[in-house]
Amino acid sequence: MAHVDAVVVGAGPNGLTAAVVLAGAGLSVLVYESAAEVGGGARTQELTLPGFHHDPCSAVLPLGAGSPVFRALPLDRHGLEWVHPEVPLAHPFPGGSAAVLTRSPEETARSLGPDASRYLRLIGPFVDRWDDLSADVMRAPLAGLPRHPLLLARFGTRAGLPAGTLARLFRGERARGLVAGLAAHVIAPLGTPVTGGVALLFALAAHAVGWPFPRGGAGALSGALAGYLRELGGEIHTDHPVRSLDELPPARAYLLDLSPRDLAAVAGPRLPAGYLRRLDGHRRGPGVFKIDYALDSPVPWAAEECRRAGTVHVGPSLPEIGAALEAARRGREPRPPFLIVAQPSLFDPSRAPAGRHVLWVYGHVPYGWRGDLTEGIEGQIERFAPGFRERVLARTTAGPAELEARNPNNVGGDIAGGYSGGLRLLFRPTLTPVPYVTPNPAVFLCSSATPPGAGVHGMCGYHAAREALRRVFRK
Numbered sequence: 001m002a003h004v005d006a007v008v009v010g011a012g013p014n015g016l017t018a019a020v021v022l023a024g025a026g027l028s029v030l031v032y033e034s035a036a037e038v039g040g041g042a043r044t045q046e047l048t049l050p051g052f053h054h055d056p057c058s059a060v061l062p063l064g065a066g067s068p069v070f071r072a073l074p075l076d077r078h079g080l081e082w083v084h085p086e087v088p089l090a091h092p093f094p095g096g097s098a099a100v101l102t103r104s105p106e107e108t109a110r111s112l113g114p115d116a117s118r119y120l121r122l123i124g125p126f127v128d129r130w131d132d133l134s135a136d137v138m139r140a141p142l143a144g145l146p147r148h149p150l151l152l153a154r155f156g157t158r159a160g161l162p163a164g165t166l167a168r169l170f171r172g173e174r175a176r177g178l179v180a181g182l183a184a185h186v187i188a189p190l191g192t193p194v195t196g197g198v199a200l201l202f203a204l205a206a207h208a209v210g211w212p213f214p215r216g217g218a219g220a221l222s223g224a225l226a227g228y229l230r231e232l233g234g235e236i237h238t239d240h241p242v243r244s245l246d247e248l249p250p251a252r253a254y255l256l257d258l259s260p261r262d263l264a265a266v267a268g269p270r271l272p273a274g275y276l277r278r279l280d281g282h283r284r285g286p287g288v289f290k291i292d293y294a295l296d297s298p299v300p301w302a303a304e305e306c307r308r309a310g311t312v313h314v315g316p317s318l319p320e321i322g323a324a325l326e327a328a329r330r331g332r333e334p335r336p337p338f339l340i341v342a343q344p345s346l347f348d349p350s351r352a353p354a355g356r357h358v359l360w361v362y363g364h365v366p367y368g369w370r371g372d373l374t375e376g377i378e379g380q381i382e383r384f385a386p387g388f389r390e391r392v393l394a395r396t397t398a399g400p401a402e403l404e405a406r407n408p409n410n411v412g413g414d415i416a417g418g419y420s421g422g423l424r425l426l427f428r429p430t431l432t433p434v435p436y437v438t439p440n441p442a443v444f445l446c447s448s449a450t451p452p453g454a455g456v457h458g459m460c461g462y463h464a465a466r467e468a469l470r471r472v473f474r475k
């Protein structure tokens, strides 16, 4: 087998980003992907009926649009175009009204009623500083000094709070519900430290870069990364599951876009027992239950703001969202579940036949849960969109087992690369200053099991590739 500089295992957003960074530095790079196509958590498929293009995993990519590494790559030249919904996010309440999160902080504040000025005071110091803040927040936690320490320290005083505490800084249920829904993206109970920071970061992303979809679906982002990688001379082999590093061509560096479990399986014989034990102790997060729908017309939301929104958070109040997340953590079905809903075809007609629509929904469930959340999900949507069920032409459901079958990185339905509450968001998968390196100097971990964690932003891959460049290739 030919000798190459670097081999990347797994062509998810982080694996592809790592490969692009290495190939961009002039190295020869091979990527091996077990699925038939690249993309991992950023793919688009006809899951229900012909002509309906669904995203089986990620759909809404604020952290992708705001990612320091993606913004530095010529992905538009390789077909990436962002589609911005009129309203990035709507959060409906009983009675037919909704709070909104839009590009305008003022419009967002107005939708929060009595908390309008409090919202503006909270986000004011950061709202025009996305580039500075995102570069520091998405950096490897202990990698030198932040570039904007005062800004980061000021952000930290709010970001370190549990989301429940941050939400209670507001008086009204609208602002409290909005904060809780934003924090729920981290899939950890709202009483956990740092979950408030996730809510703030998603709100700031909406104002700075929006909550867009790639035109054509999330797969277009992966296609653009793969296209750029090939232009740089990288090679991608799909339909190629890797069971052991011994199967791979000799290389100076191996970057693994894998879960900690599969890092141990693939590279185990070349890693010391102590490190393998620590990987084994890596804590898993709750799972999700996903449904992709083909609809004969848009969702009949009672609140008109939701009919103009790319994303809708369904679960009205701080206590209800908190209870749903807590149930998933404690091994129980959430009743009712909190839902994250995306409606990309309202803004991108290429996603479905004329007049028809795709709908993307998930709710949180316990790790490895074997139940069926379809009734719970549809009952919850009907609460805010009476008549929804009559619009359904077809549905494809995926609980934890199906999500893991689609992508082995979704262990037990955990889509976040491991539990992400508190300091686990910053120090993962083990407590170590440089999480991308392993005790074997040729083996690196580049998946979302490393900081800054879940989401399609490529920053885990970027940091791992930078470590490999520095340590192995002296670049």
Ligand SMILES: Cc1cc2nc3c(=O)[nH]c(=O)nc-3n(C[C@H](O)[C@H](O)[C@H](O)COP(=O)(O)OP(=O)(O)OC[C@H]3O[C@@H](n4cnc5c(N)ncnc54)[C@H](O)[C@@H]3O)c2cc1C
Binding pocket: 009, 010, 011, 012, 013, 014, 015, 016, 032, 033, 034, 035, 038, 039, 040, 041, 042, 056, 057, 058, 059, 060, 061, 062, 063, 064, 240, 241, 242, 243, 257, 258, 262, 266, 288, 290, 362, 403, 406, 407, 408, 409, 410, 415, 416, 446, 447, 448, 449, 453, 454, 455, 456, 457, 460
């Ligand atoms: C249902 C769902 C909804 C989501 N929604 C969003 C969202 O809206 N926005 C957002 O930003 N993020 C979302 N995410 C999270 C996001 O998809 C992930 O955080 C992101 O994809 C992680 O990227 P990654 O490269 O680390 O891993 P992955 O995307 O999981 O890629 C890993 C790749 O490695 C491959 N692989 C695994 N094992 C092997 C092996 N042994 N040999 C070869 N290849 C292997 C897999 O097939 C996969 O292609 C969602 C995820 C899911 C599942």
